[in-house]
Structures are given as structure tokens and as C-alpha cells.
Amino acid sequence: MKIKFLSEDALQDLRVNFETYKEHYYRRDDAWFDAYLSQEGRLLESKIEFEKPELHRGEDYLVSDYENVKIVYESLKELPVSLATQEKLWSGLAHVYFRDYIYYRIAKDIEKKNDTRIKSAMFFENGAKRSLFVHALARLWWVGYMTYDENKQENPYWLIEFFCSADFSARCVVFFSSNFTSNRAITKGILRALIGLRDEGVAIKRAHFVESTKFLNISGGAMVLDLLEEDEVKEMVEKRVRKVFGIQNNIPFSLLL
């Protein structure tokens, strides 16, 4: 099957007339969506082959977000990055193939008629880059893309496992709205530093993520971070987080004997 996009016309109609159409979102009105999308000119066919995967819809989002990052990224790994930045693709996928997932993932917001979240989950409402990490479907692919570790053959998703282990929605935005996390060595360096601390028993919270990116942001004013190796970034971040949060260096057990 080839992926179908929303046409520019359909995308703008759904966005502009959301007020009128919102009832269909509240009521999960599949019959209406199917009828709307089957009208001529609403959808365009791309050249990209795709098998619609079954997404995880378990009770715990912490589990399903992790599983779904893997599933979505695996099934759309060949997607050209420039295409993956486009609203008509993600809004199309959300409306055409993954409505059931959206209903599941923002169930509470639909119940509360939280229009802001319904819109930001279905459309790009937060600027060209930020939206990639806010849109309910796009963010799954993008987190996969940004953290996939091809050097770890046995589990290329090991960084994502950690990333998704708490507070997924906030982490996505806090972490990837910094420009330097576009550099894989930097992203991996930060995540490896935090994973190391977690393994020592530190409960990694949002504040640890914020501190890491804030610190690199300040450092990046005086140096070009991209010159650093992954290990150097790891070391810098670890040192900083230890200092700010008063975390002692681990003393190897052998030294205590």
C-alpha cells in the first residue's frame, strides 16, 4: 500500500473549520471522517510504500509510548527526512490510518473537549520544528529518528527505552527543542550521562533534563559543541548534573574492601 497524504486543501479545510468539525472528533465519528476523506481531492497518494502497523494500546502510556516509537519508526524508517517534516503527511496519517490510536492516546483530552490538545495532536500547531515533537504521531517517529543508535546492533532503541521511561510528552519538547540535540553525538552523550546516573540509583526527573540542556546551551555560546566527541559530552553533562544536584561520584565496591 502507498501512503496517502491530506491534500493542502483538505488540510486547510480541517484546520480552518475545526470549530465546525470538532464534534466529530469528540464523538470519534469514524463514519463522518471516512465519508469526508473519500470525497474527491481530499487525499493524495505518495510514492512511499507502507504496511499499516498495529500500535500498542495498553493501559500504561509509559509502556505503549516506548513500544510505539519502535513500531512507527520501524515501519517508516525509509521516510525521507524532508518529508517527515511535513504536516500534510502526519496530519494525513493521523486522520486516515491512526484515528484509533489518537482516540486512545489523547482519550482524556477528547473527553474534556480540550480543543488545544486535540488540534496539536492532529495538526502542526506549535511552529515547524516544535510541532514534530508535539503531534501525537509525528513525535513517535521523530523521537525514534533522533535517538536510534545504529552502533548498538543488539538494541538500537536502548536510548529510547530510557527516554520513554517517564514524562514522555514533556521530555520530547524540552529535549528536542534545543538546536544542539540535532547532533547525534550530543544527544547520545547527554542521554548516556543520564542513564549512567540512573543506573547509580538517581531518579532522573525533568529537572535533570532541563539542567543538561541549559548547561550545554550556555557552553554553546562560547564553543562549537559539535566538535566534541560523544564521550566528552557525556563527561561534561555528568559532571555538571552531579555538581548541581549534589550527587557523589560512585566509589567502586572494590575500593571499600
Add this chain to the structure above:
Amino acid sequence: MKFNNSFPYPVLSPENDDYKGSAFETRVEAQKTFGQLYINLHCNLQDQKITSLINEGKAKYALHVECPQTSFRKIYQSEETKIVATINENHLRGKIDVHPFILANETIEEYTNPNLNDFYTDATITYEKGNILALGEAVEVTLHELDEESQNLPSIVTIRRSESAKELVVSLNSPQIIIELPKAIYDQYAINAGSRLKETILSMVILPSLIEVFYILKEDSADYSEYKWYQVLEQIFKKNNIPLTQVIDGTTPVLRAAQMVLQNPLEKAFNEIQKLNEGME
């Protein structure tokens, strides 16, 4: 990547006077061929001390390329004065920031240079790896998805019928500028847009919308620079030898800018009205 141009150490740059008699000139050329973007950097360094640091491998020429929208970010380094970055176009979209540098490749302690400004006499200068020794001219490359001919206003403005809007509304969070009209007005617009009052309608609908767009940009232009409409507007202004930044910083008043883009809309509208009235008499 944005640099504020103030660093806690001397940087050779045309933007400051940290050095006397030294220069770092750069030229960037971008070329698109068969799905690849080639960014060529040519450097001309006139400074003996920094040249010798490069020869010793302690510093390198560098080209930093960043495309915020696709999260592409990479640094290319060399001891040579010419660097070519080859990037698959699939990894890029819209605006690309290009920065040329000379960067410290390792810690350089007790740096001295006879060409340094007197201000630095007796100062102990240390560069850490990644610190900037020289800064070239930043360049912005924009990849257009469409050919030159379609870089015009109609390609970035869409007028839509809105079920809920009570008055004209402009929204900017998409690749195009969306002008929403209340449904009854839209229907009128659709019937009359091609009539002999076309220009008049343009003045009524597009002119105030553009004014709104420029006011929003004055408030915060960074948020929108990724969108196609912004980039096309930038091109339109550039072609007319006025940078869009002049509208944003207020040098060119918003009202004037909007009328410039539409090329004398009032005159065209009144010509139409006059013709119509003459025909009626």
C-alpha cells in the same frame, strides 16, 4: 545556531577589533545537483600565528551546517582552506544556516599573537577544544521546493471559507498564509473575485491581511522563518532590493511594506472604480 558575537576570548572577525592587521575572509557557495546540495567554503586567512596553529594540527578550518527544520546539524573540518560539504537534499528543507570558523582542535595554552589588540597585552589566553579562533561570515541558504516563477504572492496566500469566523481572520501557522472569511462573505468573494473589481477586492481583503502579517512578524519573526510563506516573502523583498528585516525592525513601515508588495493597490482599485462609474454614467 546563533552566536552573539561576544566571546570570553579574542576572536578574529570583521565584526570586532580583537586583531590588528590580520584577516579571515570566507566565501560560501551553494549548489544543487541531482538531489545533492554542495556547500563550498573558501577561506583566506591572513595571520601567521593562526596559520601555524593549523599547520601543527592544533586548529582547523570548519564549516558548520544546520537545518533547524529537519534537525540536520553537522560540522565539516579540514586543514585545507577549501571545504566541500555534500548533503543529500532529503535531509534538508527550507532554511539552512552556514557558519565558517577556525576552531581550536585541542587545548591551546598561553596563546599569544603579535597582531592582537593592545587590550590583550599581558592577558593569559587559553582556548579549549571547540573554542573559536576566527569567525567567518554567516550565510543563510534557502532551498526552494518550487521553481523561481512560483515565488510570488498568490503561491503563498490562500483564502478560505470559514464556518465559524465572524470577521476576516489571518492565520500563519502553516506553509501558506491563510485568510479566513466568514462563509457569506467568502461566497461573495468567490463570485466577484474575477470581476472587474478584482483589484478593489484585493485591497479590501489582502491589504489589511498583509498589514496584520507584518505586525505579527514585528512581534516575533523567528517563530515563522521556517514556513514557506515567510521564505517567499523574503525572496519577494530581496528581489526588490529591500531586505525583509527592514520591515521587521521598523525601518520600512508596515503600511508601506504591504502596499509595496501589492504594487500600488489603491491606485489600481480607484482606477477600477472610476472605470465602473464612468460606464454607469
